[in-house]
Amino acid sequence: MVKVDEFSNSGLLHVQAANWMREKVYSHEWAPDEQIPTEHELMDILQMSRGTVRRAIQALVDENLLTQIRGKGTFVTKTVFTHPTGSTLISFAESLKSQGVDFSTKVVLHEVVPADKLIAAKLFVPVGTPTLKMNRVRSVDGKPILYIESLINLSLFPGLENVNFDTETLFATIERMFGKKIGHSNARYAARVAGERARYLDVPEQSPVLHLEQQIFLTDNSSAEWSNVWLSANNYVVGTVLQRV
Template sequence: MTDDLDRDAPVALHSQISERIRTRIAAGEWPAHYRLKSEPELAHDLGVSRGTLRRALTTLIEEGLLRQVRGKGTFVTSTTIEPAIAQKLSTLSEDFANQGIVTETDVIECRLIEPPRPVAALLDVSPGARVLKLVRLRSTDRGPVALLVNYVRADLAPGIEKTDFRTTSLFGTLEGAYHLKIGSARRTFSAEAASGDAASALELPIGAPVQYLQQVTYLADDRPVEYSDVWIHSEKLRVTSLLSRR
């Protein structure tokens, strides 16, 4: 967000800032779960005091467009209710391995692309930057159980598109080959009707129920590194969350 505020206008600066953020959210430029820059960074970019910026953010928080997570930052809210639960950050392949389930991975797509605008925003990459798009289908002896579409920042993992993901896990590659320390993730679960590629890959009729998982993964230094969409065949696979009460 650049300093394009009209300092001579009768409209207060904090109101102008609030309106610019509303516009970005409405246009999809800042999608749900997008993390804003820190207050000092935003105030510097806009050329305003932190007090002015905080007043603008407070307005949007009260409107329900933004939410602040202590120690994490300020995020664009989702349009659905999302209970805050603590979960073990593990991948499907790790969960399968821990349970002794034998799976087969079919890599449908693995190439560098210019990401869709909402994905670019969530990964905090500049326009024109390229990311890895990785599409995989996980199957057990019961047939296909999960379709995974991952987008990974290629600037943090150069050459990752050459990895054979049929036998190598994504998180294992990021941590092992690139020595990146994965710190946290934000997951959202919802029930959806299967359509298009998901229905075809999971061998389901159009409209059949599937469980949908959306995730943004952050490194230990809070940089976003990966975004994923996962469709799960709910009749063949159950997702269990390990919860802790604080």
């Protein structure tokens, strides 16, 4: 049983209960794929009503920290994907494949647009340069895990707009079709809320997401792509290996 003084005297009870459960998940006291206590057990532990406990559980289900299986109970969501950062540039598709994860991609926006001032500055091209604007949702087991907004320099890749990116991946296509090699990227991560992109990730608008903005360059330093990637925060972790010199 949780001591009453472990909860603050202010704030909604279901929020406090959700915070307590969330900490159990984050600390791995409730391990991935493990069944959590039943509603009745949580009512006894927390000394809270069924309605309060249910609202707390639903909040964590909405965050994809918990998964409810009819007839079995509620479990800690086990799917967490790692995207490596460090000295080697690897795409998200390549990262998922390296982890043995099957995924699907759905293109939700695909159009050729002239580069405006912002796009031109990000891609280091003249204003008006043909640019492929392409937004994609990548899913695992039918659940969205990341949303990609890409702007691609078509002056380097004429005809790229005709490729079906529901089935093809960008880096592999560039290297196969055009004989050009991806060289390096400038990238930065930031914590955000999902906002208007929540509908693509199938999460509430106030859900936390990890935002990656990156510029991709070829080995000859030509600017190939400017992209913004929105990662479901409870599905993805970013990992790196650092050496002390």
